[in-house]
Amino acid sequence: MKSQDIRKAYLNFFESKGHLIVPSAPIVLKDDPTLMFNNSGMAQFKEYFLGNGTPKSPRIADTQKCLRVSGKHNDLEDVGFDTYHHTMFEMLGNWSFGDYFKKEAITWSWELLTEIYKLPKDRLYVTVFEGDEKEGIPRSIEALACWKKLVPENHIVFGNKKDNFWEMGEQGPCGPCTEIHFDGRSDEDRKLIPGETLVNKDHPEVIEIWNNVFMMFNRMQDGSLEQLPQRHVDTGMGFERLVRIIQNKSSNYDSDVFTPLIEKVEQITGYEYTSNEVKNISEEQEKTNIAIRVIVDHIRAVAFAIADGQLPSNTGAGYVIRRILRRAIRYGFTFLNTKEPFINKLVEVLANQMGEFFPEIKSQQQLVTNVIREEEASFLRTLDQGLQLLDKVVAETSGNEVSGAKVFELYDTFGFPKDLTALILKEKGYSYNESDFEAELQKQKARSRAASEVSTEDWSVLIPGNVETFVGYDKTENAVKITRIRKVDSKKDGILYQIVLDNTPFYPEGGGQVGDKGTLVSANEMIDIIDTKKENNLILHFAKQLPENIEAGFVAKVNTDLRTSTSKNHSATHLMHLALRNILGTHVEQKGSLVNPNYLRFDFSHFSKVSDDELRQVEASVNAQIEAQLQLVEHRNIPIQEALDKGAMALFGEKYGDSVRMIEFGESKELCGGIHVKNTADIWHFKIISEGAVAAGIRRIEAITGDAVKDFYKNQESTLAEIKETLKNPQDILKSVASLQDDNAKLKKQIEQLLKEKVDGLKNTLVADFQEINGINFLAKQVDLSMSATKDLAQAIGTSKPNSFVFLASVEDNAPNIHCYISKELVTEKSLNAGNVIRELGKYIDGNGGGQPFFASGKGKNVNGIAAALEKAVDFLK
Structure with missing residues (x-):
């Protein structure tokens, strides 16, 4: 069976058992603050396990894209x-x-x-939870009885809590599980060692393929367990492992999930991959194999994350994606000798291979390719920069062991991988202090943990069984009751309380729009709501304190000033999206947004800079729609297909239900859950503030509306008035500014000429001041010139005589600068190095610098140290 057939057979089987087949949720999670990525099949169903929502069917089956590279489930360093x-x-x-x-x-x-799938029964082993006396959980008798009817007893292995009790996290739904393992060893090996002794022992050929979790308990904050009101089944079978077994391969990478990608890497790089079937592989070949496995694995993670809307960046989920891609680039750079971007060429293979079942990778193919190509080019430049920095570190090292702290600095600041550093150092005859590196790494991890440490208490439920309703589309205040509360303590935000209401007018952060702020008011007190978010289908209202009487009735009041400004920006985002598609082309798609009371930010796919003329057209188009006073047309809870048939735009990477909300302003039609104005005239005016690149093929526009535009024009008017006053109130401001520019250009030319004459004069004067020391023409002086002019003078003087060593200093803007020129013959014959001179003498001016062996410059803070630096320069000739 081919991998596509294996996937279809699974879904068809469970459909025949009455399961509703649902599509994979996006790999990038946008509505769960506890996770960056979907890291398991159950992630998209958490709200049902927690009892906060009702599934569309009591039986569901799917194949879910998952990513495990951070937190508890971190497989990244094992990959390859x-x-x-x-x-x-x-x-x-x-x-x-x-x-x-x-x-x-x-x-x-x-x-x-x-x-x-016709797997041989004698190669299958199962595990059953043995129970846990400390937790008070008995052995899984029912599961054991079921398995005894299907497999011999020597194929049943009892597992402890670590192996056979699955938990969502430190708190939440959990339960015992039963696993199915496959023994893929040869018949000879199986005769020697029984398969049951290798289950859960990390044997590479005796592997778990399916886990059936029976959700029965809820883990409380104190570690205790309580029974769930309903019992659930949560199963997961690794597709790649299953394909490997069915196709009778000893490696996932030898299956047709990966072979098309491997063949493309071989074609591009000229390096050959060796199948796992081949024995006695050389150490060099194994390095090649690891590199290719890393690359073909990582391209899948990066490509699907980008297709789902997560661009590589320096923070959060974007940083994780960038890190995965850079790991792949680095393996190609080090072990496949790839110095040009090439990983992006694998996207086409991936799209052809998986596009039928995951259409997003096909439709977003060009964007994904562009983003990866640009990231590759950028990191290859970083690697090149890292090589230069490493040369500098080596030059400053006495002995043959480089500081581990320096290697960590290269890793942490410049993204230069430690194993690549080790490889290059080894080639140069150096090593680095690994324990020092590890100490710095642990310090960083401790800082990171401390910054993100969160303690969450269990929910205190005041009104059981309440189903929270959102009334914020129609109301900004409403009578409410508190249904549950919990306390959250984090290093970042301190102590906050999360409050859930029986109904709420507060919009929770989502779809790019920030959460509402406001108050909860009772007869005796008022509590500030500082933010609103959604988690596992619950709307959480954040407060710094709880009401004294939490059982009282309250009025929830949204801050309408903030809500109104936010809604103007959100509606303007829709109008701008339409304008961009009309003016730039229908290839434009939203790739991210931020809508808050102050401004809007909109990321979209486009292959080049948006010209000033195009931006003016976009502005004009949006303002025309505002002036047209288009009425909001809202369709709530309509079938998604009906909305799409009406022309609504759906965004890739968003998770939509069967019923959706559709927003219309004239020709603008989008699926959206956010808050909007009732009429475009309410926006008042739209103004673009900036346009720029976010990544390859992704542009970003920031804009303002309403009162922010009024303030913008007031500031412009005020600035213009100040300019007029500064220019003595001329009749024609533009003519006056043009005249100033002309005068400035003429003066610059005169200054440049005067400086040139001054440098020439100083050169002729200073050449006479050379001293001969040990056959070297030496000069160390302070001059009254700018930094750039001093640099030119040092080079001019140095080249006027052979065997010259020139050290000049000057002061510009109260900051000292130093420059050193050394004739190339002295660099080669006397091993003198201008970079070392600048680094050493820079200490006297509290500065640093660098450059090439024959010329280097530096800048400092201590002007008083110039005299000492000039005095010490001669020591290099002794």
Whole structure:
């Protein structure tokens, strides 16, 4: 079976068992503050397990794109070194929400594996939870009884809490699980060692393929367990491992999930990948194999993340994606000798391979290719810069061991990988202090942990079973009751309280729009709501304190000034999206947005800078729609297909339900859950403030509306008045400024000529001041010139005589600067180095600098140190 057929067979099987087949959620999570990425099949169903929502069917099956590279589930450093860990992987899953339980889940998993996929029964082993006396959880008797009807007892292995009790996190739904493992060893090896002794022992050929989790408990903050009101089934089967087994391969990378990508890498680089079937692989070949495995794995994670809307960046989820891609680039650079961008060429192969089932990778193919190509080019430049910095570090090192702190600085500040540093140092006959590096790394991790440390208490439920409703589209204040509260303590924000209401007018952060702020008011007190977010289908209202009487009735009041300004910016975003598509082309798609009371930010796909004329057209188009006084047309809870048929735009990377909200302003039609003005005239005016690049093929516009535009024009008017006053109130301001520019250009030319004459005069004077020391023409002087002129003078004097050593200093803007010129024959014959001179003498002026061995410059803070630096320069000739 091909991988596509294996995926289809899984979904068809569970559809025949009454499961609703749903598409994969985006790999990048935008509505769950506890996770950056979908790291398991169950992530998109958390709200159902927590009882905060109702699934569209009690039985669901899917294949979910997952990414594990950070936090508890971190496989990144294993990827490439073994044959079964991945960053991105597909998790095949079947789910029961309060419907069937252990018997059906176990029976169907066995039926699918042995009757549909035809896996040999004697190679399958299962694990059952052995119970935990400390937790008071008994052995899984029901699961054991089910398995005894299907497999011999020597194929049943009891597992402890670590292996056979699955938890969503430190708190939340959890339960015992039963796993299915496959023994892929040769018949000879199987005769020597029984398979049951290798289960869960990290044997590369005896691997887990399917995990059936039986959600029965809820883990509380104090570690105790309470029974869930309903029992659920949460299963996950690794698609890549399953394909490997069915295709009878000993490595995931030898299956057709990866071979098309591997063949493309071989074609591009000229390096050949060796199958895992080949024994006695050389050390050099294994390095090549690891590099190729890293690259073909990482391209999948990066490409799908970008297709789902997450661009590489320096923070958050974007940093994780950039880190994955840079790891792939670095392996290609080091082990496949690739000095030009090439990973982007794999996107086409990936799109052809997976586009049928995941259409986003096909439709976003060009954008993904462009972004990866630009990231590659940028990091290759960084690697080149890192090589130069490493040369500098080596030059400053006495002995043959480089400081671990310096290597960490290269890693932390410039993204230069430590193993690449080690490789280059080894070639130069150096090593680095690994313990010092590790100490610096641990300090950084401790700082990071401290900054992000969060302690969350259990929910205190005041009104059980309440289903919260959002009334914010129609109201900005409403009578409410508090239904649950919890305390959250973080290093970043301190102590905050999360409050859930029976209904709320507060809009929770989402779709680019910030959460509402406002107050909860009772007869006796008022509590400030400082933010509103959504988590697991609950709307959380953040406050710095709780009401004294939490059971009282309250009025929830949204800050309408902030809400009104935000809604103007949000509606303007829709109008601008339409204008961009009309003016630049229908290839324009939203790739991110921020809508707050002060301004709007809009990221979109476009291949080049938006010209000033095009920006003026966009502004004019949006303002024309504002002046047209277009009425808001809102469709709530309509079927998504109906909305799409009406022409609504859906955004890639967003998760939509079967029913959606559609917003119309004239020709602008979008799926959107945000807050909008009732009429475009309410926006008043739209003004673009800036336009620029975010990544390859992605542009960003920032703009303002309403009162912010009024303030902008007031500031412009005030600035213009100040300019007029400064220019003595001329009749024609433009003519006056043009005249100033002409005068300035003429004066600059005169100054340049005077400086040139001054430098020439000083050169002739200073050449006579050369001293001969040990056969070297030496000069050390302070001059009254600018930094750039001093630099020119040092080079001019140095080249006027052979065997010259020139050290000049000057002061510009109260800051000292120093320059050193050394004749090239002295560099080669006497091992003199201008960079070393500047670094050493720069200490006297509290500065630093560098350059090439024959010329270097530096800048400092201590003017009084110039005399000492000039005096010490001669020491280099002794």
